[in-house]
Amino acid sequence: MDKIHLETYRDLNIPGLNRRRVDVWLPEAYHAHPQNSFPVLYIQDGQTVFNWLKKGTEGWQIHKAITLLSEEEKIYPPVLVAISSTLNRAGDYTPAKALSNSSLSDLPKVSSPDGQTPSGNVSDLYLEWMVNTLKPAIESHYRTLTDPKNTAVMGASLGALISLYALCEYPDTFGKAACLSTHWPVVGDGILAYLDQHLPQPGQHKLYFDHGSEGLDKDYEPWQAKVDALLRKKGYREGKDFASWSFPGEDHTTIAWRHRVHIPLTFLFEAMDR
Numbered sequence: 001m002d003k004i005h006l007e008t009y010r011d012l013n014i015p016g017l018n019r020r021r022v023d024v025w026l027p028e029a030y031h032a033h034p035q036n037s038f039p040v041l042y043i044q045d046g047q048t049v050f051n052w053l054k055k056g057t058e059g060w061q062i063h064k065a066i067t068l069l070s071e072e073e074k075i076y077p078p079v080l081v082a083i084s085s086t087l088n089r090a091g092d093y094t095p096a097k098a099l100s101n102s103s104l105s106d107l108p109k110v111s112s113p114d115g116q117t118p119s120g121n122v123s124d125l126y127l128e129w130m131v132n133t134l135k136p137a138i139e140s141h142y143r144t145l146t147d148p149k150n151t152a153v154m155g156a157s158l159g160a161l162i163s164l165y166a167l168c169e170y171p172d173t174f175g176k177a178a179c180l181s182t183h184w185p186v187v188g189d190g191i192l193a194y195l196d197q198h199l200p201q202p203g204q205h206k207l208y209f210d211h212g213s214e215g216l217d218k219d220y221e222p223w224q225a226k227v228d229a230l231l232r233k234k235g236y237r238e239g240k241d242f243a244s245w246s247f248p249g250e251d252h253t254t255i256a257w258r259h260r261v262h263i264p265l266t267f268l269f270e271a272m273d274r
Contacts, residue, residue: 018086027077039150044159046082075269093158095165098194148175156180171200178208178264184223212250
């Protein structure tokens with residue numbers, strides 16, 4: 001197993017939320033070019049990002065993809081901030097305002113991928129902590145580019161939902177979001193009503209979506225098609241402001257996401273954007 005050099009903040013005490021761990025990974029260029037500042041990628045379910053989830057389990061290994069893409073000069077490498085999820089993952093990650101627009105009678109029948117239901121929702125508090133506490137702390141300790149163009153958020157499944165929600169709720173903070181295997185069914189039709197009201201104006205933000213065709217992902221294509229149509233209606237240009245990929249045969253696993261994570265990384269941080 002490769003040794004990963006992380007700066008780890010354990011058991012963070014966050015008022016109103018469960019304690020959690022945050023890992024910070026710095027790209028090689030950060031040390032090689034001390035005069036430079038770097039973009040930041042905040043990623044959900046941080047315990048799945050590296051190899052320490054459990055013995056014999058490999059995570060996303062996003063750091064390896066970032067390193068390779070940087071060496072190939074395809075991206076400007078970001079600082080990676082991996083935020084671990086907790087036992088209240090569904091409550092943290094299910095967008096509250098999308099729930100309020102949903103057909104509530106249908107929602108109890110739909111569970112999250114980890115078997116939780118979206119009760120005890122603290123998603124707005126979670127985003128407030130990310131924006132007003134975590135982000136300033138990262139910026140005070142590391143050489144980062146702080147504007148929305150250089151601040152991205154990423155997640156898979158429920159982590160994808162909260163990443164999309166973060167960009168919509170804080171468009172002046174997050175300029176880019178990558179949403180892999182977005183678990184649309186947990187919020188039902190409420191997500192479409194929410195996005196119709198809260199999507200930021202096109203031209204200043206980038207959104208990446210994808211899904212497979214197996215396991216939980218088999219139910220995502222109709223929802224993704226509706227979201228894509230809404231983005232086009234709002235003036236988002238495909239390939240420029242948003243990207244939407246389908247991966248037939250892929251399922252709802254960290255292995256599947258690891259195999260394709262270079263695609264959203266390139267879309268969010270491509271060197272030509274500099």
